[in-house]
Amino acid sequence: MTGRAAANASVPARFKPGDAVSVRRAHPPGHIRTPWYIRGHSGTVVHALGSFANPEELAYNRPGLPAQPLYRVRFRQREIWPDYAGNAADTLDIEIFQHWLEPAGSER
Template identity: 55%
Template sequence: MTHRFPIGARVSVSSSFPPGHVRTPFFVRGKTGIVTEVAGEFPNPEELAYGRDGLPARTLFRVTFLQQDLWPDYAGGAGDTTVVDIFEHWLQEADASEGAAGKGERAHV
């Protein structure tokens, strides 16, 4: 199956803050990571939450972030990571300059 983002793709999470039920944590919005796995196709939780069927299903990607890209003051190992499951409509292809330790856009705090 072909997906919008292949494994290894560098992706940015939308820096978007809509009201309502979403499953994209605040701490990754606006951040850049790498698609490390395709988790599958699932009905859209943002629709399911309001009693609709969530179809067509969306692709859920597992995106790996370097901790240093998430937290400028991260004190642990340089290779430490967090993996978050993110639906395709929250992701866009990242500029080559984004992410990879310290260069990621800071989320609005």
């Protein structure tokens, strides 16, 4: 269960559509909404969706505040799966919370 949160209890947005981002290659325990397959990969922000209570906190009945900006990020399938058999232009869009994103190239 997640939810829209008041703007005044939100972390400021770091990214905007068009920004190149990488998903953190992190493996914390708990209820995580960032699938393994996308961690460490780089894509482009296509939508800034506003801020939502952090599901990693909500899962434990905590308020999930301050809310985290949520983005739709687009990846090239060939970037995710090097042996991807479909069209080179095929893509995947996925919602990623800001605390899982870094500017592309800054991920070690």
